[in-house]
Structures are given as structure tokens and as C-alpha cells.
Amino acid sequence: MRDIYSIRASLLDCSKPKKVILDTDTYNEVDDQFALAYAMLASDRCELLSVNAAPFLNNRSESAEDGMEKSYNEILNIMNLAKPDCNIKAYKGSRAFMSDKNKPEVSPAAENIINTALTSDEPIYVAAIGAITNVAAAITLCPEIKEKINVVWLGGNALHWPHSHEFNMHQDRKSSQIVMDSGVPLVQIPCAGVCDHLHTTIPELEYYLAGKNPLCDYLVNIVRSYTNNPFAWSKVIWDVSAIACMILPNSMDRTVIPTPRLTDDGYLVQDFARHPFIYVRSLNRDVIYGDLFRILTNA
Numbered sequence: 001m002r003d004i005y006s007i008r009a010s011l012l013d014c015s016k017p018k019k020v021i022l023d024t025d026t027y028n029e030v031d032d033q034f035a036l037a038y039a040m041l042a043s044d045r046c047e048l049l050s051v052n053a054a055p056f057l058n059n060r061s062e063s064a065e066d067g068m069e070k071s072y073n074e075i076l077n078i079m080n081l082a083k084p085d086c087n088i089k090a091y092k093g094s095r096a097f098m099s100d101k102n103k104p105e106v107s108p109a110a111e112n113i114i115n116t117a118l119t120s121d122e123p124i125y126v127a128a129i130g131a132i133t134n135v136a137a138a139i140t141l142c143p144e145i146k147e148k149i150n151v152v153w154l155g156g157n158a159l160h161w162p163h164s165h166e167f168n169m170h171q172d173r174k175s176s177q178i179v180m181d182s183g184v185p186l187v188q189i190p191c192a193g194v195c196d197h198l199h200t201t202i203p204e205l206e207y208y209l210a211g212k213n214p215l216c217d218y219l220v221n222i223v224r225s226y227t228n229n230p231f232a233w234s235k236v237i238w239d240v241s242a243i244a245c246m247i248l249p250n251s252m253d254r255t256v257i258p259t260p261r262l263t264d265d266g267y268l269v270q271d272f273a274r275h276p277f278i279y280v281r282s283l284n285r286d287v288i289y290g291d292l293f294r295i296l297t298n299a
Helices: 004-012 032-041 064-082 108-119 133-141 143-147 167-171 173-182 202-208 214-224 240-247 285-297
Strands: 018-024 046-053 089-091 124-128 149-154 186-189 252-258 276-283
Touching: 004 149, 004 252, 004 276, 018 032, 018 108, 018 240, 032 046, 032 064, 032 214, 032 240, 032 285, 046 064, 046 108, 046 240, 064 089, 064 214, 089 108, 108 124, 108 133, 108 143, 124 133, 124 240, 133 143, 133 173, 149 240, 167 173, 186 240, 202 214, 202 285, 214 285, 240 252, 240 276, 240 285
Parallel strands: 018 046, 018 124, 046 089, 124 149, 149 186, 186 276
Antiparallel strands: 252 276
16 A cells, blocks of 8 residues: 555645546536636646546436436536647546446446556546546456555545535445545545535626636536525535645645545444545635636636
8 A cells, every 4th residue: 555645745746747537527516617627727737637427416417327428518518618629538437326336337437547547657646526436436447556546536524524425425325435445545525514615606706707718707607507596695616626635735734544434324434443544624715716716717
């Protein structure tokens, strides 16, 4: 197992761009679009190698597969808006959440993670901002990639939170357990209690982004359309936290602690005998949005 403290140090090192695969349920809300654009445009710090579509199921999809397909199409849409001439490849992911830990689905996304990891001469960061199905499948199909990847995951809630019934973790609990039990170098960015500080408002987005370029206009409009009652309303743009974790060292407070166990009923239980992981305790909302807005508008 690689030294988690050296991996923590590499997170803080921005002397060269990090090589990243983004795994995203891009159509699930309106925040993945910001994260994808951020990763594409912050190219001096993030070398985005490819993008995987992750499954999701809520009122914006008819099934996990439908959510994955819609996310794949939205990935292509954002890529065209951000860099029409880019050569970054997108891959379709799992068509369903994992039903059997011993029978992972072979998907183009899982194969992409495996092939990229095995052929790279340095560790690859896999930034997962949805259900972690594709990552769990790749680790199960090819365990040796654990020595070649670092996983940054927006999933679960803060350890002081009463429960971890959070969307990304809860949708595919088996995959979440696989990744957390695997020993792969893992960074967890908790949602409730940490990432929920990343609020923004429609007036703020309009002030900094509207009219700057077609991408910015699109991002503002999808947030506008997300609510029917914008009066005194704010939205957490959760997923930009995973990008900021890799490219904006001063935006987060991280610590190394034993990886908790995820129980079958959806609770994180601390176990001090388990392997270590990197846990994000807090983030600086203003630093992250300041960097994001400058990158999106090329300011």
C-alpha cells in the first residue's frame, strides 16, 4: 500500500498539472457542469485525460442507465461549450448500480480507468463526483490499479453528521463499500457538514458570469431553471470541490485518519484498526468560487 502521507503531499503540490479522469453524473443536477468546465479550463493545473459518465436515478432520469446516457450527452454538450476543438474523450459508464460485489459490470468507463492507470508512468487522479460505480467496477476487475490511482470522491456526509444517507453514497452502497474497503488511496470530501458551505445565488452568478461567454450563460441559465422560487434562494455547487481539492491547495483543510466502515444500513462507523485515508474537514468557499469564476471567464 502506498504511503498516504506522500499522497497527501502530492495533493498539495501544484508544480505540475495533475493527470485526471473525471467520473461524473453530469445531468443529475447543475453542479457537475461547473466541475467539468472547471477541470477543462484550469489546464495549467489539471490535465483532464478523459471523462466517464456515471449512472444516477432521480426525478431527472427514468433509470440508472437513462441517467448515465443523459450524463454522457451532457458531457459532450459542456465540452463543446468549453472547448469546441478539444480532443478529450468521453466514455459511457455502468448501466446499473452494482447488485453483486463479485460481478462488476464491464463498461467503457471502467475499462478506461483500468487502461489509463496501467499505461501511465505516474499515478492518475480519479475524481468521482457521483455514484462511485465505475470506479468500484474498475478496482474489482483489476485490483492492481490500486497502486496506480488516487481517488478523490465527493460522497457521504461528515463524520460528525448523524447519518451518511447521502445521494452519491446511498445510490450504490455496494460500490461505496468496495472503494472504502479496498485500500485504494482515497480522499473523501463529505457533503453535509463540509461541502454544503459551497452556496451561491443567482444574483452572484449573474454578476460574475452572465454575458461573459456562451458557456457561462449556459451555466447561469441551468441554475436559474433549477428553482421555481428564486427569492432568497441559494444552490450548493457541490462538485467543484473535487476539482478544487486537486488544484487549489489552500482551499481545504485535510487530515489523515482511519477509513471508516460503511455499514449495510448506510452509516459510517469509525474503526481505528483500518487503513488510513485523507478526510477533508473544511473548505474555503470564497477561495474556491474566486478561482472558479476567474477560470470560467478567463479573467
